Amino acid sequence: MAAKKAKKTAAKKAAATRSKPRRQAQTAPLPSLDPLLASREMILVAGSGGVGKTTVAAALGLAAVQRQPGRVLVLTVDPARRLATALGIESFGNTPHRIPTEAFEEAGVTIRGELHVAMLDTKAGWDELIRRHAPDAATREAVLENPLYENITGRFVHSHDYLAMEQLHDLHATGEYDLVIVDTPPSRNALTILDAPRRMADFFGSRLLRWLTVPYRSRLFTFASKPFYQVADRVLGSRFLQDIADFFVLFQKMESGFIKRAKEVEALLVDPRTAFVVVSTLETAPAHEARFLAESLEERKMAVGAIVANRVLPADLASTEASAAARDLGERTGSDGVSDVADAVATVTGDDAATVDRVLHQMATRFDDLAMVAAREADRRKELAALATTTVSVPWLHGDIHDLNGLASLACYLRGVPDGADSKQ
Numbered sequence: 001m002a003a004k005k006a007k008k009t010a011a012k013k014a015a016a017t018r019s020k021p022r023r024q025a026q027t028a029p030l031p032s033l034d035p036l037l038a039s040r041e042m043i044l045v046a047g048s049g050g051v052g053k054t055t056v057a058a059a060l061g062l063a064a065v066q067r068q069p070g071r072v073l074v075l076t077v078d079p080a081r082r083l084a085t086a087l088g089i090e091s092f093g094n095t096p097h098r099i100p101t102e103a104f105e106e107a108g109v110t111i112r113g114e115l116h117v118a119m120l121d122t123k124a125g126w127d128e129l130i131r132r133h134a135p136d137a138a139t140r141e142a143v144l145e146n147p148l149y150e151n152i153t154g155r156f157v158h159s160h161d162y163l164a165m166e167q168l169h170d171l172h173a174t175g176e177y178d179l180v181i182v183d184t185p186p187s188r189n190a191l192t193i194l195d196a197p198r199r200m201a202d203f204f205g206s207r208l209l210r211w212l213t214v215p216y217r218s219r220l221f222t223f224a225s226k227p228f229y230q231v232a233d234r235v236l237g238s239r240f241l242q243d244i245a246d247f248f249v250l251f252q253k254m255e256s257g258f259i260k261r262a263k264e265v266e267a268l269l270v271d272p273r274t275a276f277v278v279v280s281t282l283e284t285a286p287a288h289e290a291r292f293l294a295e296s297l298e299e300r301k302m303a304v305g306a307i308v309a310n311r312v313l314p315a316d317l318a319s320t321e322a323s324a325a326a327r328d329l330g331e332r333t334g335s336d337g338v339s340d341v342a343d344a345v346a347t348v349t350g351d352d353a354a355t356v357d358r359v360l361h362q363m364a365t366r367f368d369d370l371a372m373v374a375a376r377e378a379d380r381r382k383e384l385a386a387l388a389t390t391t392v393s394v395p396w397l398h399g400d401i402h403d404l405n406g407l408a409s410l411a412c413y414l415r416g417v418p419d420g421a422d423s424k425q
């Protein structure tokens with residue numbers, strides 16, 4: 001009799017364990033970015049604004065050094081202040097610096113490699129480009145000292161995108177890093193990054209540049225009849241117009257260097273050592289853009305290494321069992337008096353039973369809304385997953401991710417070992 005009872009209890013226990021998602025995770029390994037991190041030398045993290053690109057780029061760097069020895073560099077673009085502080089990049093700017101081993105030890109994070117970080121500095125990036133491509137010292141100094149230099153280069157649309165890739169090219173070429181991960185700048189359209197090198201090259205052949213470099217006097221003469229130029233001359237002053245003309249005349253001297261370089265940068269994007277990681281949340285607009293981006297990468301023969309579905313709701317919220325349980329709980333709570341369920345929970349939590357009853361009822365009756373969102377997210381995830389060989393999901397982690405511990409939690413999901421995340425949250 002006792003043996004029968006023990007058997008029954010054991011069967012019950014087994015059934016309970018079976019229904020736990022953790023159990024499923026053990027049988028079917030979760031998708032992991034480990035193979036990607038081990039096989040590529042350059043990774044570009046792209047996606048629409050606010051989806052978690054900067055955070056994922058940093059966490060990918062950490063994941064890489066957790067997994068393997070070697071030197072990994074993360075080039076960030078716009079880290080949130082607290083994350084920047086945690087990575088120590090506030091005062092370092094363009095120059096890569098290594099996160100000290102002690103910082104990982106303090107955070108209780110074990111690593112095997114070296115993690116270096118740098119922040120994209122567009123001013124320094126432009127200076128470097130001018131130094132490299134100026135045909136002689138006089139041109140170089142004249143451009144750098146032109147009073148409009150900073151202003152004009154700063155206004156080059158998408159120059160951030162271009163410079164991020166320029167630096168990727170440079171940093172990879174130094175041969176100092178086994179892997180360079182580049183966070184990409186916020187832009188309205190994630191695709192602009194792919195076109196940035198071509199746009200830079202096209203600018204040199206453009207009519208705009210030709211017009212801008214027509215000698216100043218003859219331009220005035222040519223357009224003298226047009227009121228706009230007369231007004232511009234009067235309002236802005238001929239000095240200003242001359243500075244602009246001078247700048248672009250000098251700029252044009254660097255044409256061949258710039259074009260050659262833009263082509264090299266473009267080639268980098270289709271290099272087999274490069275892969276894109278597309279980050280997206282599963283809301284309508286970012287997911288739509290991520291799809292478009294992944295499809296465009298494919299068309300251009302650029303590798304979609306993986307898709308990261310970030311800040312997702314747990315998929316099992318959408319199960320029929322969960323809905324049935326919520327309905328049950330809704331019916332059992334919320335009427336006059338305190339329900340048995342609330343009483344039982346309050347005994348464990350030590351809270352006021354009537355309050356617990358209200359909370360349970362609210363949660364249970366609103367559960368369907370959440371389940372509906374989770375179901376929609378699951379559909380979008382499926383659509384995205386069709387576009388890449390690897391898709392990983394990262395849940396909405398508690399609080400902002402602003403330190404090595406937060407990054408380590410995220411890294412666990414990227415590596416497909418979420419159990420390891422438990423201790424990091």
Ligand SMILES: Nc1ncnc2c1ncn2[C@@H]1O[C@H](COP(=O)(O)OP(=O)(O)O)[C@@H](O)[C@H]1O
Binds near residue numbers: 051079186310410
């Ligand atoms: N999985 C996540 N869980 C919780 N917060 C996240 C997660 N991923 C990113 N965040 C937070 O979202 C915000 C935006 O992330 P960020 O990486 O700066 O986005 P992007 O670079 O795409 O603009 C940050 O405050 C970050 O800490």
Ligand SMILES: [Mg+2]
Binds near residue numbers: 054077079183184
């Ligand atoms: Mg960012």
